[in-house]
Amino acid sequence: xxxxxxxxxxxxxxxxxxxxxxxxxxxxxxxxxxxxxxxxxxxxxxxxxxxxxxxxxxxxxxxxxxxxxxxxxxxxxxxxxxxxxxxxxxxxxxxxxxxxxxxxxxxxxxxxxxxxxxxxxxxxxxxxxxxxxxxxxxxxxxxxxxxxxxxx
Amino acid sequence: xxxxxxxxxxxxxxxxxxxxxxxxxxxxxxxxxxxxxxxxxxxxxxxxxxxxxxxxxxxxxxxxxxxxxxxxxxxxxxxxxxxxxxxxxxxxxxxxxxxxxxxxxxxxxxxxxxxxxxxxxxxxxxxxxxxxxxxxxxxxxxxxxxxxxxxxxxxxxxxxxxxxxxxxxxxxxxxxxxxxxxxxxxxxxxxxxxxxxxxxxxxxxxxxxxxxxxxxxxxxxxxxxxxxxxxxxxxxxxxxxxxxxxxxxxxxxxxxxxxxxxxxxxxxxxxxxxxxxxxxxxxxxxxxxxxxxxxxxxxxxxxxxxxxxxxxxxxxxxxxxxxxxxxxxxxxxxxxxxxxxxxxxxxxxxxxxxxxxxxxxxxxxxxxxxxxxxxxxxxxxxxxxxxxxxxxxxxxxxxxxxxxxxxxxxxxxxxxxxxxxxxxxxxxxxxxxxxxxxxxxxxxxxxxxxxxxxxxxxxxxxxxxxxxxxxxxxxxxxxxxxxxxxxxxxxxxxxxxxxxxxxxxxxxxxxxxxxxxxxxxxxxxxxxxxxxxxxxxxxxxxxxxxxxxxxxxxxxxxxxxxxxxxxxxxxxxxxxxxxxxxxxxxxxxxxxxxxxxxxxxxxxxxxxxxxxxxxxxxxxxxxxxxxxxxxxxxxxxxxxxxxxxxxxxxxxxxxxxxxxxxxxxxxxxxxxxxxxxxxxxxxxxxxxxxxxxxxxxxxxxxxxxxxxxxxxxxxxxxxxxxxxxxxxxxxxxxxxxxxxxxxx
Numbered sequence: 043x044x045x046x047x048x049x050x051x052x053x054x055x056x057x058x059x060x061x062x063x064x065x066x067x068x069x070x071x072x073x074x075x076x077x078x079x080x081x082x083x084x085x086x087x088x089x090x091x092x093x094x095x096x097x098x099x100x101x102x103x104x105x106x107x108x109x110x111x112x113x114x115x116x117x118x119x120x121x122x123x124x125x126x127x128x129x130x131x132x133x134x135x136x137x138x139x140x141x142x143x144x145x146x147x148x149x150x151x152x153x154x155x156x157x158x159x160x161x162x163x164x165x166x167x168x169x170x171x172x173x174x175x176x177x178x179x180x181x182x183x184x185x186x187x188x189x190x191x192x193x194x
Numbered sequence: 195x196x197x198x199x200x201x202x203x204x205x206x207x208x209x210x211x212x213x214x215x216x217x218x219x220x221x222x223x224x225x226x227x228x229x230x231x232x233x234x235x236x237x238x239x240x241x242x243x244x245x246x247x248x249x250x251x252x253x254x255x256x257x258x259x260x261x262x263x264x265x266x267x268x269x270x271x272x273x274x275x276x277x278x279x280x281x282x283x284x285x286x287x288x289x290x291x292x293x294x295x296x297x298x299x300x301x302x303x304x305x306x307x308x309x310x311x312x313x314x315x316x317x318x319x320x321x322x323x324x325x326x327x328x329x330x331x332x333x334x335x336x337x338x339x340x341x342x343x344x345x346x347x348x349x350x351x352x353x354x355x356x357x358x359x360x361x362x363x364x365x366x367x368x369x370x371x372x373x374x375x376x377x378x379x380x381x382x383x384x385x386x387x388x389x390x391x392x393x394x395x396x397x398x399x400x401x402x403x404x405x406x407x408x409x410x411x412x413x414x415x416x417x418x419x420x421x422x423x424x425x426x427x428x429x430x431x432x433x434x435x436x437x438x439x440x441x442x443x444x445x446x447x448x449x450x451x452x453x454x455x456x457x458x459x460x461x462x463x464x465x466x467x468x469x470x471x472x473x474x475x476x477x478x479x480x481x482x483x484x485x486x487x488x489x490x491x492x493x494x495x496x497x498x499x500x501x502x503x504x505x506x507x508x509x510x511x512x513x514x515x516x517x518x519x520x521x522x523x524x525x526x527x528x529x530x531x532x533x534x535x536x537x538x539x540x541x542x543x544x545x546x547x548x549x550x551x552x553x554x555x556x557x558x559x560x561x562x563x564x565x566x567x568x569x570x571x572x573x574x575x576x577x578x579x580x581x582x583x584x585x586x587x588x589x590x591x592x593x594x595x596x597x598x599x600x601x602x603x604x605x606x607x608x609x610x611x612x613x614x615x616x617x618x619x620x621x622x623x624x625x626x627x628x629x630x631x632x633x634x635x636x637x638x639x640x641x642x643x644x645x646x647x648x649x650x651x652x653x654x655x656x657x658x659x660x661x662x663x664x665x666x667x668x669x670x671x672x673x674x675x676x677x678x679x680x681x682x683x684x685x686x687x688x689x690x691x692x693x694x695x696x697x698x699x700x701x702x703x704x705x706x707x708x709x710x711x712x713x714x715x716x717x718x719x720x721x722x723x724x725x726x727x728x729x730x731x732x733x734x735x736x737x738x739x740x741x742x743x744x745x746x747x748x749x750x751x752x753x754x755x756x757x758x759x760x761x762x763x764x765x766x767x768x769x770x771x772x773x774x775x776x777x778x779x780x781x782x783x784x785x786x787x788x789x790x791x792x793x794x795x796x797x798x799x800x801x802x803x804x805x806x807x808x809x810x811x812x813x814x815x816x817x818x819x820x821x822x823x824x825x826x827x828x829x830x831x832x833x834x835x836x837x838x839x840x841x842x843x844x845x846x847x848x849x850x851x852x853x854x855x856x857x858x859x860x861x862x863x864x865x866x867x868x869x870x871x872x873x874x875x876x877x878x879x880x881x882x883x884x885x886x887x888x889x890x891x892x893x894x895x896x897x898x899x900x901x902x903x904x905x906x907x908x909x910x911x912x913x914x915x916x917x918x919x920x921x922x923x924x925x926x927x928x929x930x931x932x933x934x935x936x937x938x
Contacts, residue, residue: 057475064495068450073442074435076613077494078564079646083874086564113435122434130433133425133840136848137264138432139439139564139613164883171874173564173614174264175851177885179844 045106047072048115058104062096063087065103066112074113074142078171085170088143089113095150113142116149124194125149128187136174144170148184152191158184245291246275246353249361249397254281254381257291260342261585262428263563263615265903266841267342269426273419273837274346278354278412280378281393283419283427290609311806311900312712312771338585338620338733340805340901343837347899351411359406364399365391414835424838428611440583440610441568441643448570448639449478451631452497454504455486457651458511458867459730463487470503480504483630490635494643511867513728520728520864521555524660524680527723534683534724535700537709541717546674548664550756552749555928556741557861558655558729560869560877565613566649567624571632572639577604578632579639582625583612589693590622597629616852617733621654621692647872654688655862655869656734657681659704661745666717667757672764674717675753677708679745682728684737691730700724706738707804707908708746712771729864735852736904739804743908744857744915744929747800751916752925761799761916762787773832773895774808777801780830780891785812794818795825798916800909806898807905808832811850813886813913817921821936824854824886824914829906834899836892846906847888853910854886855879858932884937 045052047070054069061080066072066089075098078086082097089098092108117123122130125145135141144167151158151166158166163184172180248255256279258271268288276283358378365383366373368391375386382390414421431437456463466487468480476496481488487504491497514520569582571594578598584590587607595605612619628642644652659681666674683701690696705722734740754764762782769775778801781787791797794817801810809831816823827850836842860877863870871877892902911929918935919925926934 060493060495064493068493068495071444073438076439076564077441077566077643077646079874080498081646081873081875083878084564117434119430119434119436126434130425130429133429133844135264135426135429135432136266136844137563137565137612137614138428138437139264141432142435145433145435168881168883171564171878171881173562173616173852173879175848175855175880175885176844177851177880177882178847178888180882 043104045103046109048111049109054103056103059102061099062089062091062101062103062106062110063098066098066110072112072114076139076142078140083171084140084143085147086140086143088146088170090146090150093150093153095147113146116146123149124190125152125183125187128183128190131186132179132183134176134179134183136176140170140172141176144172144180148180148187151184152188156188156192158188246350247279247357248289249357249393249400251394251397253287254279254285254393255287255289258288259291260346261290261583261609261612261619263583263585263612263619265342265845266426266428266838268428269424269841270343270837271346271350272427273424274350275354277417277419278351279358281381283424285381288427311710311803312774338617339737340807340903340905343833343901344806344899347835348411352409355409355411356405356407359409360400360403361393361396363403363406364396367403368396368399420837421835421839423840426838426841437611439565439613440570440581441565441613443570443581443610443641445570445572445639448641449490449492449635450494450497451488451490451628451640451642452494452501452645452648453483453486453488453627453631453642454501454506454648455483455627455652456508457869458508459652459654460512461485461867462509464507464509466507467505470505471500474500474503479635481631481634483627488627488631488642490631490640497643498645513730513867514864515867516865517863520658521660523728524658524725527680527725528660528662528678532723534704534722535702536719536721537705538718538720540715540719541674543674543676543717543719546666546717548666548674548676550663550665550667550753552663552752552927554661554663554745554748556659556744557863557929558658558731559734559856559860560650560653560655560862560871561616561618561734562650562653562874562877563612563614563616563618566646567618567644568642569625569628570639570641571625571628573598573629573632573636575636577606578629579606579608580625580629581608581610582622583610583615583619584622584625585615585619586622589695590625593622593626594629597626598633616735617737618653620733621688623652623692646874650872650877651869653862653869654692654730654732656740657684657731658728659741659745661749663745663749663752665749665753667753670757670759672715672750672753672757672759672768675715675750676717676719677746677749678721678723679704679708679742680723680725681738681741682725682731684731684733686724686727687730688732703733703738706742707802708742711746711803712774712808713750713765713768714770715768735849736804736907739802739904739908740853743800743802743804744911747802747909747912748915748925748927751798751800751912751919755919760788765799765801771803771808773893774801774803776895777808777810777830777832777893780893781810781812781828784830784889784891785814785828787812794921796917796921798913798918798920800912800916802905802908804905804908806900807902809905809909811906811909811913813910813917815914815917815921818938821938822918822921823938824884826887826889827910827913828889830891830893831902831905832893832895832900833902834896835894839892842892842902843890845902846890846892849902849904849906850888850910851880851885853907854914855884857911857914857929858884858937859930861930
């Protein structure tokens, strides 16, 4: 089946019910989306489908009907998205394993809500688990990224 | 200079050895030499200056043998070397290095010596020195116990200084100048005329001369890096989704594997029927493993699907099947009266009549780092390679050698970045299972990934623990505290049973951070009881202190309330250690303790000395219509020296969140011999919306350095318990509090 990821069209030969996560990781070798729980309870696998944040571990690839963006497609070390730059500035990460998903969720939030309140951030980000406990810096970084996006 | 200086003088004996195509410098000795592990892999023109510095034409690589599980260990180790080597963190690469006895961790033994960590007297220091020597001889390369910074604080700077001075000597020889005319800066030796000779181009020369070992460390006033805000070396990768972890490893020809092992941990697999797997796409092989069965497939998800399709009959658990029996076993252990240790017995506890009594409980808890356990193993006729995220590479190497019949030197363990651990990666069952699969797939790299459910069900948890407290108060003061605690033994389960490494004597983790708290309560006794084998247990972030901090401080708060005293004032009155007192004074000052609060708000305080680090916390909560909301936490920790204030703040806040999240939300319970929780929907820590604001202060009021990965955890739960008591009139004596109280 056809799948467009980070602007590149792919033809993948997989079962329709394979979760998008494993198509991205094991077939397309894109390791930014992480496996954490497999049941949409941690958010480490978050990607955008048609610009909307989804849990790729619970999205069957046969149901994907739009272009997919992973954290690799959001930005890269040489050209960071505002959210990634804010994550770096605030040194959010500890182990970092959840942060790709956190950033994809934050990018979705800011695309829809340029001026999130603390409550908006809590609502949008609470499905993304961080076992290291970087939540205070995630909040700061989301606000910081919101400021950057407003200026740009 | 004290203790760390003594260790460095005693152990930093340096020799040199001619090697293939070069010379390696600086191997540590105790009585027997320990070979520099980098010597084996040196190529032409490379110099390994001490086991921590490798320089070749590509640049400078700093070897950071303490594993990074998110705590920033690579960065902090690199910074300590770079401080004296005169390189910047943006110029170097880090590499965890091979498993080697040269990377032994002397500080890991400190928590086990029978002296409080605040005791720096001769007897205590002698014992620590002895224990350190034992650890050294055993080559105990372990990451844990908040030891990376205390273990490396001087050792790594010395390593940097030796390498720097040797490079200067090489430059002097090459230029005909005297060493005193040379400076070093940003990875280069600078000549008087300003000409720079990069370290890389001096490597070959440095390999030919005797290492310069008579080095003097710079005074703290000259530090460029230590104590200043740093950007962690892994931060760009972790901010862009480009950091690779163990689970991301890919190799040519690699296959993917999944296993299901008896969830009655340690029980056998009676039989299995894999007929449902026949014809499943991508499945290559079904392989029995110890206690279970594995599947080899061409994709992780296909392996997961296939292993779940296998029908298995599991044997019984080698421990009580039901949770109630576990609690009963703890009560019975105390009732039997056969103490494992009574490490504190001041005054006459038996002579007082107790007026306050309580029983406290702490549940089993899973580690649940977000990256599930995984390992990639390749077995060939001549060698075995293991790629994994792991805190015990030497033990893993030994286990794999034994399993495969290989010589130790032919087992190569490659440590990869870890997506969290919290103690989970002090175990290596996943490597053993992957090795079994790889032995059946000789010549093919096998990556085994645990499903989340498997990771939780197979976890060796924090011990459950039961505490009984008796105490007395008089004239507004706490006069007696008698604590009895029972728990299954981590040393029996983790070290003896799984690593074949029995630790003699009492299990010090049972009474950890109960007996050595810096309080002068006149009648004060702590007794530990070692429960029989229950659910298998292991080290969980802050180990015994994670439950004992809750027990000690919650019960002390109970007594202080009975005495009608203020919990900050009474602690300050009882405290015998000045740096500890200062942490408590700091949080009182930061929070404005004693001021007026709104009607539905309440505060609680707690303190715990663990891993040598005193840590005090005050929490403020709101008791609202939707339940209890955690508003704000003030925390102060004394570490001697904060190496990187940016990472320090993050680690301390994370430790508080870890402590609070599990205190309110989490437990592992057994039914039918299996954990009842298996994924984040029924086992989760704190989430964003529950997280309070956290104000952190690092304290530097003493001459020795301690770590901070674990010490912020123990005070969090008891501080919250006190705040809940003040808000509701009901004191939580059992974790998780969410079983009884409602949280927003």
